Amino acid sequence: MNILVCISNVPDTTSKITFSSDHTSPNTNGIQYIINPYDEIALAKAIDLTEGTDGKVVVINVGEAATEATIRKALAIGAHQAVRVDAVPRDAWFVAHQIAMYAKNNPFDIILTGRESIEYNGTQVAAYVGELLGIPSVSIAKRIDIEGDRAIVEREIEGGKEVLSIPLPLVVGAAEGVAEPRIPNMRGIMSARTKPLEVIQPTAVPELSHIVKYESPEPRGSVTLVSADDVEQLVDLLHNNARVI
Amino acid sequence: MSVLVYTEHTEGKFKKSAYEAVSYAKAVADLIGTSVTAVTIGTVAPADLATLGNYGATKVLHVSSEQFAQFINQAYASVIAAAATHVDANVVIIANTFSGKGLAPRVAAKLEAALADGAVELPQFEGDKLNIKKTAFSGKAFAITELTAPKKVIALNLNAFEVRESGGSAAVEEFKPEVPAGDFTAVIKDIIRITDKVPLPDAEIVVSAGRGLKGPENWAMIEELADVLGAATACSKPVSDAGWRPHSEHVGQTGIAVSPNLYIAIGISGAIQHLAGVSSSKTIVVINKDPEAPFFKVADYGIVGDAFEVVPKLTAAIKAYKGN
Ligand SMILES: Cc1cc2nc3c(=O)[nH]c(=O)nc-3n(C[C@H](O)[C@H](O)[C@H](O)COP(=O)(O)OP(=O)(O)OC[C@H]3O[C@@H](n4cnc5c(N)ncnc54)[C@H](O)[C@@H]3O)c2cc1C
Numbered sequence: 001m002n003i004l005v006c007i008s009n010v011p012d013t014t015s016k017i018t019f020s021s022d023h024t025s026p027n028t029n030g031i032q033y034i035i036n037p038y039d040e041i042a043l044a045k046a047i048d049l050t051e052g053t054d055g056k057v058v059v060i061n062v063g064e065a066a067t068e069a070t071i072r073k074a075l076a077i078g079a080h081q082a083v084r085v086d087a088v089p090r091d092a093w094f095v096a097h098q099i100a101m102y103a104k105n106n107p108f109d110i111i112l113t114g115r116e117s118i119e120y121n122g123t124q125v126a127a128y129v130g131e132l133l134g135i136p137s138v139s140i141a142k143r144i145d146i147e148g149d150r151a152i153v154e155r156e157i158e159g160g161k162e163v164l165s166i167p168l169p170l171v172v173g174a175a176e177g178v179a180e181p182r183i184p185n186m187r188g189i190m191s192a193r194t195k196p197l198e199v200i201q202p203t204a205v206p207e208l209s210h211i212v213k214y215e216s217p218e219p220r221g222s223v224t225l226v227s228a229d230d231v232e233q234l235v236d237l238l239h240n241n242a243r244v245i
Numbered sequence: 246m247s248v249l250v251y252t253e254h255t256e257g258k259f260k261k262s263a264y265e266a267v268s269y270a271k272a273v274a275d276l277i278g279t280s281v282t283a284v285t286i287g288t289v290a291p292a293d294l295a296t297l298g299n300y301g302a303t304k305v306l307h308v309s310s311e312q313f314a315q316f317i318n319q320a321y322a323s324v325i326a327a328a329a330t331h332v333d334a335n336v337v338i339i340a341n342t343f344s345g346k347g348l349a350p351r352v353a354a355k356l357e358a359a360l361a362d363g364a365v366e367l368p369q370f371e372g373d374k375l376n377i378k379k380t381a382f383s384g385k386a387f388a389i390t391e392l393t394a395p396k397k398v399i400a401l402n403l404n405a406f407e408v409r410e411s412g413g414s415a416a417v418e419e420f421k422p423e424v425p426a427g428d429f430t431a432v433i434k435d436i437i438r439i440t441d442k443v444p445l446p447d448a449e450i451v452v453s454a455g456r457g458l459k460g461p462e463n464w465a466m467i468e469e470l471a472d473v474l475g476a477a478t479a480c481s482k483p484v485s486d487a488g489w490r491p492h493s494e495h496v497g498q499t500g501i502a503v504s505p506n507l508y509i510a511i512g513i514s515g516a517i518q519h520l521a522g523v524s525s526s527k528t529i530v531v532i533n534k535d536p537e538a539p540f541f542k543v544a545d546y547g548i549v550g551d552a553f554e555v556v557p558k559l560t561a562a563i564k565a566y567k568g569n
């Protein structure tokens with residue numbers, strides 16, 4: 001079984017997000033980049049599924065050369081080879097086309113993404129890739145098992161969960177619970193340097209939308225403290241001031 | 246030109262997110278001087294379908310064929326795209342529910358439409374283009390996005406737009422789209438519904454607890470507080486990592502993002518990753534024994550105190566208030 005894992009390169013979760021003075025681009029100075037946390041789960045799942053078989057795990061990233069450190073980390077964790085589509089990942093629509101194009105030329109049994117990138121939170125890429133390839137997709141999966149030529153996928157629904165049986169190939173967005181992220185060991189780190197990392201050129205995709213400006217959330221006013229001995233006052237404030245109960 | 250809204254239901258009943266989506270669609274339609282058609286897939290009673298008129302839809306396309314009894318995102322996306330073409334929609338609205346997230350990109354791709362996911366406000370039109378504000382960086386920022394393609398799909402965040410009743414009525418029409426057989430390869434084997442709890446993503450009040458609670462055995466008081474408030478329960482990441490609570494309750498940057506009217510954080514320090522997923526809550530209450538806990542900096546109301554003393558008192562006080 002061969003698995004394609006889509007990885008995005010995102011600011012470390014502790015990053016304070018600030019913008020250029022005209023608010024048109026995020027400041028990247030001093031920001032550490034990591035593999036998107038959900039993509040680490042997807043990668044771990046792919047390794048779990050192929051370990052001890054002759055199956056291959058290929059990671060793909062759409063990004064400029066600077067993302068190669070992140071790609072090497074994925075190789076150190078255990079991916080067999082990597083592909084970088086050499087382009088600025090303009091948006092999910094663009095990224096999905098690049099991934100779909102690669103997967104058309106190099107068929108996989110499963111394409112795994114993360115449930116969302118913590119950068120753009122789109123939850124778009126998995127469903128776009130599914131649509132572009134004409135195959136099923138589950139955008140947010142809590143569990144993935146393979147039974148013969150079908151995947152058993154559990155997904156969350158409002159107020160419960162749903163279990164689907166889907167024929168391969170398919171695209172699945174991994175959420176927590178799918179697998180335990182893996183930490184690279186010394187051997188992994190050493191071998192990552194020599195594993196193949198292919199750089200390919202992007203295909204052109206018409207632009208449908210673009211970000212014009214970023215905004216930071218409005219800061220909240222300062223906190224109103226209530227004494228632990230007077231919880232009635234809190235109830236009163238929630239009812240009469242905040243009007244939320 | 247018109248606005249199409251997909252109205253999701255659970256076993257024939259619409260939820261608040263569907264009414265929010267219709268209200269939003271109506272407001273969008275008003276901006277461009279057109280009308281709203283809703284599309285509903287699966288069996289819903291005619292009287293329930295007609296209620297969509299009260300929120301601004303003038304027509305409801307109902308797809309009741311047995312073929313579509315269960316949610317298969319591929320097939321549903323084909324139906325929504327067909328409905329959009331049928332009513333010549335230039336804007337399609339989908340609520341950003343778990344199912345909606347699996348649909349919106351597929352619908353957008355079929356229509357070659359631009360997609361704004363996680364919209365939090367009404368768009369601003371400028372001729373054929375529109376600008377819209379959406380969440381980015383896990384709640385740490387917003388991105389104003391310009392959609393330039395002639396067709397647009399907007400995935401509206403839950404709790405971002407208030408339900409507006411307009412008192413209108415909607416004509417219900419049976420809609421029978423042609424959908425490729427290849428859309429139905431996925432099979433739903435099981436649906437497990439948790440009916441005794443308020444679902445977290447669309448909850449208006451969320452009671453959330455962290456490592457300060459010491460262990461899973463202490464969650465009874467959290468559930469009791471949630472009960473009296475009609476709230477959903479949530480937790481911080483270490484709590485679900487330790488298996489004290491299910492992963493489906495974990496909120497934050499790497500968990501579920503929530504934006505309830507009231508978020509009560511108990512024994513949670515307020516790490517940046519936690520705040521990312523909850524900071525768009527309208528009102529935040531923090532209960533923590535450490536006055537230096539970072540959560541107080543983003544709270545509207547706070548109690549410095551021991552959760553084991555404060556929470557039962559608060560539950561009793563709310564009970565007393567509700568009793569009046
Ligand atoms: C990549 C990454 C992603 C992450 N994503 C998330 C995420 O999505 N969501 C998330 O929540 N975290 C996330 N985290 C973890 C985050 O950094 C914090 O570690 C976590 O939020 C802390 O959880 P906590 O507040 O429950 O525990 P702690 O930080 O241990 O805080 C416990 C709090 O309880 C208080 N307390 C103790 N006893 C009492 C008492 N008796 N009464 C009242 N208060 C008491 C303490 O004063 C303290 O403030 C992530 C971390 C990383 C590295």
Ligand SMILES: Nc1ncnc2c1ncn2[C@@H]1O[C@H](COP(=O)(O)O)[C@@H](O)[C@H]1O
Pocket residue numbers: 005006007008009036038039060061062063089092095112113114115116117118120121122123124125126
């Ligand atoms: N630039 C990228 N290169 C490869 N995969 C990506 C890229 N951006 C996003 N993805 C994948 O798509 C998933 C969902 O991203 P998004 O739709 O942007 O929320 C991520 O978890 C990744 O698996």
